[in-house]
Amino acid sequence: MTLEHKGSILPAVTALSAAIFLLGASMNADATTLRLATDSGTKGSPAGDALDRWGQLIEEKSDGEIKVNVFYQNELGGQQELFDLLISGDVHMMLNWPMTSYDRRIGVIYTPYMTLSWEEAFDAYSPGGWVNELLGDIYADIGLKFFGPWPEGFNGVASRGKYALTMEEAGDLAVRTMTVFPAPQTMQALGYQTAAIDWGEVYTALQTGVVDGEAGNVIYWPYEYFRDILDYYVHTKHFFMTGILTMNMDAFESLSEPHQQVVTEAAEAIMNQQFVAAQEQDEYYIAKAQEDGMQYFELSDEQLHEFALRAREQVWPLMGREIGQEIMDVIRANATPL
Numbered sequence: 001m002t003l004e005h006k007g008s009i010l011p012a013v014t015a016l017s018a019a020i021f022l023l024g025a026s027m028n029a030d031a032t033t034l035r036l037a038t039d040s041g042t043k044g045s046p047a048g049d050a051l052d053r054w055g056q057l058i059e060e061k062s063d064g065e066i067k068v069n070v071f072y073q074n075e076l077g078g079q080q081e082l083f084d085l086l087i088s089g090d091v092h093m094m095l096n097w098p099m100t101s102y103d104r105r106i107g108v109i110y111t112p113y114m115t116l117s118w119e120e121a122f123d124a125y126s127p128g129g130w131v132n133e134l135l136g137d138i139y140a141d142i143g144l145k146f147f148g149p150w151p152e153g154f155n156g157v158a159s160r161g162k163y164a165l166t167m168e169e170a171g172d173l174a175v176r177t178m179t180v181f182p183a184p185q186t187m188q189a190l191g192y193q194t195a196a197i198d199w200g201e202v203y204t205a206l207q208t209g210v211v212d213g214e215a216g217n218v219i220y221w222p223y224e225y226f227r228d229i230l231d232y233y234v235h236t237k238h239f240f241m242t243g244i245l246t247m248n249m250d251a252f253e254s255l256s257e258p259h260q261q262v263v264t265e266a267a268e269a270i271m272n273q274q275f276v277a278a279q280e281q282d283e284y285y286i287a288k289a290q291e292d293g294m295q296y297f298e299l300s301d302e303q304l305h306e307f308a309l310r311a312r313e314q315v316w317p318l319m320g321r322e323i324g325q326e327i328m329d330v331i332r333a334n335a336t337p338l
Contacts, residue, residue: 032259034058034251036093037071037086039079040199040243046220046281047243048072050150050270051095054245057266066259078198079179087143092251093263095150095243097199100180105138105323108331110178112186112238112315113308116336118153118279121240125149126275127268130334134327135244145252147267150243150274153282156235157192158222158294159213160206163232165297167191167310175215176202181322182315186238187215189314190307206230217241218282219296223289233289234297236307245271308338 036055041047055068076082076091083099085091098106108131115121124131127148139146157164157175164170170191177183177194184194192215197205205211206229214222218241219233245267252260290296299307320328 031065031067032255033067033069034092034263035071035090036068036095037076037082037091038073038095038243039082040097040221041073041095043072045224047095047150050274053273054093054095054266054270057269058263061262061266062259066262074200078200080198086246086248089248089250091248093245093247095245097178097241098180098244102142103138104181105141105327106135107181107319107323108134108138108327109242109244110180110183110186110239111319111331111335112182112189112311114331114335115240116237116304116308120336121151121154122275124334125151125240125242127271130330134330139244139246140249143249145247145249147245147247147264148271150245150271151278152220152241152243153218153278154235154237155215155217155239155241156219156233156237157187157213157215158217158219158226158230158233160229160231161212163213163234163295163297164191165234165299165303167307173212174210175213176205176211178216182319183216183239185318186311186315189311190236190238202226218285219289219294220281220285223285223292223294227289227292227294230294232295232297235286235299237299237304238307238311305338312338 036051038047038051051070055070058066058068076085080099080101082091083096083101086094087102098109100107115124123129126132132148136146159173162172164173167190174193174195175187176197177187179196179198184196187194195211202214203226206214206226213230214226222230222233247263255263286296316328
């Protein structure tokens, strides 16, 4: 059996998924078993805890009629491999950081400097918000049920040995970016040298000197995973980072209506909890990183405006060609004025 999307054929049952099925992680007549995974976050991390809670809520609300098997970062493969498994239906549900390999329009979530404050970001990404509605339509087109975002906050650049507060200084640093459009293009616009590297390979890239820093995350990730080799964090705020709570559409529609409601309500509970906790979590780790020796730099309003202006001038036209002018018109109409 195969699943076709935009002219490419993806095997619906991979060797890995076949192994999972042989272990009994499948739907059967007695109970429904769902496979829930994340591409970023180990057990005990905020993302891992959200995954555990989502699974627990589903099992509790279904009175045990649904069993959820949870898989953490790298247990089923890297970011792209795991997204492939979600698209094919071999993983049923995910908390992931969006990949643009199946539809470039998902890159709307990585539009640089689209919002500049927590309040604006929450309004845009919350249910009923303009970014939320854009994402729901796009995900449906690639066969995924979009439950909502799992926000983290504004990202920055973590580095060792040196840091940059201006675009001129950035030319001396090579930084890791996410492997999705327009992450490399955004950091290049801000003056950095870039290397697009999968999350699971970042530590080795930093340790071996392939890159000087990491430019894809809120401070939690470089602090928690790389604080032994990184010294600085500059809060460039180029992206508002959010995971996505989603499910393979065929898997969702195969559930009974009561079970669909259970899964949806559990996802909404996780999303709502994170909207309340996100800013507090981010502020906690900013303070914690400084306590443990990482130097933190907040850009001035003038610096932030300069960075945002450069990214919009150089990256937004590229996005128009990739995700469509209609979507860019929505972004321009709703983005924070400069």
